[in-house]
Amino acid sequence: MIAIISLDRVRPRERRVAAGFFDGIHIGHRSTIKGCDTVLTFDPHPRAVVGTAVAPKHLSTLAHRAEILESLGVRELVVIDFNKSRSRQTPDAFTQEVFVDALRATHVHVGASFRFGFKAAGTPESLAADGRFAVRVARTVSVDGEVVSSTRIRELIERGDVSRAASLLGSFPEVVATIAPGERCQATTRTAVRLSTSSCLPVPGRYGCVVNGVAGVLTIPEAERLVGGATIDHPVSLPAGALIRIQLTSGSGVSQRPAPPVVLPAEFCHGPGRQSCS
Ligand SMILES: Cc1cc2nc3c(=O)[nH]c(=O)nc-3n(C[C@H](O)[C@H](O)[C@H](O)COP(=O)(O)O)c2cc1C
Numbered sequence: 001m002i003a004i005i006s007l008d009r010v011r012p013r014e015r016r017v018a019a020g021f022f023d024g025i026h027i028g029h030r031s032t033i034k035g036c037d038t039v040l041t042f043d044p045h046p047r048a049v050v051g052t053a054v055a056p057k058h059l060s061t062l063a064h065r066a067e068i069l070e071s072l073g074v075r076e077l078v079v080i081d082f083n084k085s086r087s088r089q090t091p092d093a094f095t096q097e098v099f100v101d102a103l104r105a106t107h108v109h110v111g112a113s114f115r116f117g118f119k120a121a122g123t124p125e126s127l128a129a130d131g132r133f134a135v136r137v138a139r140t141v142s143v144d145g146e147v148v149s150s151t152r153i154r155e156l157i158e159r160g161d162v163s164r165a166a167s168l169l170g171s172f173p174e175v176v177a178t179i180a181p182g183e184r185c186q187a188t189t190r191t192a193v194r195l196s197t198s199s200c201l202p203v204p205g206r207y208g209c210v211v212n213g214v215a216g217v218l219t220i221p222e223a224e225r226l227v228g229g230a231t232i233d234h235p236v237s238l239p240a241g242a243l244i245r246i247q248l249t250s251g252s253g254v255s256q257r258p259a260p261p262v263v264l265p266a267e268f269c270h271g272p273g274r275q276s277c278s
């Protein structure tokens with residue numbers, strides 16, 4: 001069972017640490033994390049605090065990230081409360097406090113794009129120069145010549161390209177929703193839901209989906225684009241108020257009929273959607 005712990009509560013032990021935000025735990029992230037027992041992340045996203053202070057839409061909640069990390073063999077997800085004062089910490093002070101004193105890192109894994117410390121001045125090279133732990137800089141993972149990033153996956157989901165998003169993510173994209181109060185339409189098995197507007201949401205359209213391991217169809221009407229209103233046609237009755245995770249398994253966001261299911265390699269299948277992967 002993976003533990004989700006804030007930095008100030010970690011126990012003293014040596015660790016192999018992967019560092020970064022890791023939204024969605026895409027296939028590039030998985031390459032960086034390989035061989036680590038600990039993942040260091042931030043809450044909220046640093047971009048919600050620095051620069052224009054606009055948080056990106058989520059590909060994954062913290063709990064979802066933890067679930068994927070557990071399937072990758074990670075034991076601890078260490079969370080740094082990221083705020084204005086933390087954002088002003090120098091790379092050297094951060095390395096001393098976090099990697100050396102708190103986590104006792106023997107190895108630190110990052111990608112080439114990793115930056116840390118005030119004004120994002122810390123780099124993989126400056127980490128490697130520290131010398132108190134080994135640093136592994138992961139090869140940058142691309143698909144068909146395109147570098148995989150959470151930003152690119154968000155763009156693909158937002159334009160409704162579930163298939164391409166899933167191949168960069170290595171799993172089906174997920175959105176969080178609440179079952180809306182009101183009568184379920186028995187004739188059609190249609191249930192009204194409210195999609196979380198902090199999730200990265202696709203354009204209005206019809207999408208093949210899986211909820212609690214059972215396949216259905218998610219419909220997002222044009223009129224509900226900004227507020228997250230939607231319906232799912234799903235054979236299982238879901239209680240009003242329940243928080244659900246909807247895996248998007250197909251769809252183009254423009255056609256009236258969901259596109260054929262996305263086929264992912266078996267090694268990318270995890271969690272409730274396993275049975276929908278071939
Ligand atoms: C101590 C600390 C201070 C940071 N200060 C800044 C900053 O001043 N400006 C900035 O753009 N990002 C800052 N960041 C965020 C990093 O640029 C980066 O987004 C974060 O470390 C997550 O890495 P990742 O984006 O590779 O996942 C800081 C990060 C840390 C850990």
Ligand SMILES: Nc1ncnc2c1ncn2[C@@H]1O[C@H](COP(=O)(O)OP(=O)(O)OP(=O)(O)O)[C@@H](O)[C@H]1O
Nearest residue numbers: 020021022028110111113114140141148149150151
């Ligand atoms: N394509 C990739 N290949 C290998 N490592 C990666 C790749 N993308 C990111 N990483 C590494 O994974 C860690 C987490 O990165 P981060 O959360 O910034 O991902 P990102 O996809 O670049 O996100 P965003 O697009 O939101 O900036 C960092 O150490 C980063 O360098």
